Amino acid sequence: MAGMSRSSVHEYASALVQRYQQANRANRMQILDEFVLTTGYHRKSAIRLLGVGREGKRRGGSRERRGRPCLYQPEVVSALRIVWESADWICSRRLRPFLPQLLEALQRHRELVIDSDIEIQLRAMSSSTMDRIIRPYRRLQVRRGLSTTKPGTLLKESIPVRTFADWNEKRVGFLEIDLVAHCGDSTRDFYLNTLNATDVLTGWTESIGVWGKGQDRVGGAIEALKRRLPFPLLGLDSDNGGEFINYGLYNYCQKQKITFTRSRPYKKNDQAHVEQKNWTVVRRLVGYDRYSSKAALAQLNELYRGLRLYVNFFQPVLKLVGKERQGAKVCKHYDVAQTPYERLRGLGVLEADQEKTMDGMYKSLNPAQLRREIGEALEKLWKLSEREKHADKSA
Numbered sequence: 001m002a003g004m005s006r007s008s009v010h011e012y013a014s015a016l017v018q019r020y021q022q023a024n025r026a027n028r029m030q031i032l033d034e035f036v037l038t039t040g041y042h043r044k045s046a047i048r049l050l051g052v053g054r055e056g057k058r059r060g061g062s063r064e065r066r067g068r069p070c071l072y073q074p075e076v077v078s079a080l081r082i083v084w085e086s087a088d089w090i091c092s093r094r095l096r097p098f099l100p101q102l103l104e105a106l107q108r109h110r111e112l113v114i115d116s117d118i119e120i121q122l123r124a125m126s127s128s129t130m131d132r133i134i135r136p137y138r139r140l141q142v143r144r145g146l147s148t149t150k151p152g153t154l155l156k157e158s159i160p161v162r163t164f165a166d167w168n169e170k171r172v173g174f175l176e177i178d179l180v181a182h183c184g185d186s187t188r189d190f191y192l193n194t195l196n197a198t199d200v201l202t203g204w205t206e207s208i209g210v211w212g213k214g215q216d217r218v219g220g221a222i223e224a225l226k227r228r229l230p231f232p233l234l235g236l237d238s239d240n241g242g243e244f245i246n247y248g249l250y251n252y253c254q255k256q257k258i259t260f261t262r263s264r265p266y267k268k269n270d271q272a273h274v275e276q277k278n279w280t281v282v283r284r285l286v287g288y289d290r291y292s293s294k295a296a297l298a299q300l301n302e303l304y305r306g307l308r309l310y311v312n313f314f315q316p317v318l319k320l321v322g323k324e325r326q327g328a329k330v331c332k333h334y335d336v337a338q339t340p341y342e343r344l345r346g347l348g349v350l351e352a353d354q355e356k357t358m359d360g361m362y363k364s365l366n367p368a369q370l371r372r373e374i375g376e377a378l379e380k381l382w383k384l385s386e387r388e389k390h391a392d393k394s395a
Contacts, residue, residue: 004038004039004040009049012038012039013050016035019031021050032046032050035050072121072133075114075118076121076122079112079114080122080125080130082106083095083099083106083112085371086102086106086111086368088310089134089138090315092127092128092130093318094316094318094337095127096337097337098337099123101342102314105366106366106367109368170201171201171234172202172234173199173231173232173233174199174201174235175233175235175274176197176237177195177222177244178197178238178274178275179194179195179196179210180194180278180283182289182291182296182300184290184386185290190212191212191290191292192209192210192292192297192300194208194209194282194304195218195221195225196274196281196282197225198276199229200273201347202344203273203317203319203343204312205311205340206308207304207307208221208225208304209297209301211294211297213241214243215242215243215246216248218243218244219249219252222249222252223252228308230344230350230354230358233256235258235259235260237262237263238260238262238263239262239263240262240263240265281311287382289386290385291386299377302377302380303374303377303378303381306374306377309370310367310371311340312340313339313340313365316337317339318334318335318337319334320333320334341358341362345359
């Protein structure tokens with residue numbers, strides 16, 4: 001603006017608006033020229049200001065919304081919210097490719113009853129439109145926890161280092177593993193842990209509650225993990241914590257012919273796959289409270305029984321397929337989002353009987369019901385939190 005305050009410009013516009021709106025085309029152009037020269041406003045801004053006025057009324061007193069009419073009615077928005085909530089509010093780039101399968105599952109279990117017109121609009125909706133519609137309903141809270149990894153001093157020369165760049169396996173069964181501590185605000189005394197494991201190729205994730213972080217307990221959890229996987233366990237990659245870097249796990253991997261590698265110390269990006277799942281699967285749901293009882297361990301594993309089905313069958317993931325540098329900017333390219341189950345099935349590594357069993361399991365699962373069961377399990381778990389008790393003890 002040419003030396004005028006915003007309030008002065010609006011006062012000047014208020015004085016001109018009636019004369020501008022009643023003038024013919026030639027006179028309006030003269031008024032606009034004078035207004036632009038005086039205020040320094042862009043001509044389009046001046047047209048909008050003089051055409052609407054400070055009261056927000058358009059020429060003729062109309063208050064109608066400008067632009068294209070709204071395409072998606074409240075019924076469509078309501079259906080999208082149900083679908084998105086069933087998918088745990090994932091980003092639209094993950095939801096959009098999985099939408100047909102999710103709609104089919106919800107309709108099969110009568111969780112979503114919509115007519116064909118609404119379904120057609122949902123299927124035609126773009127990712128950016130989904131984000132725009134659902135943005136007011138998205139609420140995220142981020143909390144940070146404590147690191148409890150203590151370096152293991154044994155066998156480091158025997159266990160090779162595998163970096164993030166080396167994890168380019170083209171075979172199912174190579175897993176990154178990590179422990180997530182449920183220690184609250186202090187790592188003192190005893191607390192439960194979660195063993196989290198993620199298959200690098202498919203994103204298949206398993207979580208198991210562990211009583212403490214002793215070597216035998218962690219080793220037992222890894223054996224349970226191996227039995228639970230729908231594919232053979234071929235490789236493990238851990239951090240440098242003593243709960244993993246020990247003779248017990250080393251000898252176990254040697255006996256089972258499992259490739260055992262470790263990340264570089266203090267390089268979390270070497271384990272980017274499992275670190276991401278530590279947040280999305282464990283922290284975002286369980287939180288950061290302290291748990292140290294047998295009842296909490298049982299409830300934690302009860303939660304994970306439903307969560308593994310929901311995450312692996314109904315949570316599509318994006319995989320990085322390439323990067324290119326353009327000056328100072330790195331552009332990343334991702335594939336089409338698929339669930340771990342879809343990726344596993346598409347690789348053709350399952351035997352016929354196993355594939356038939358998993359297909360039957362998938363069709364029997366209701367994502368909305370799984371979410372409700374997960375919510376109920378979380379409510380029970382949170383009642384077993386010892387955060388307040390531990391805080392009083394520390395004081």
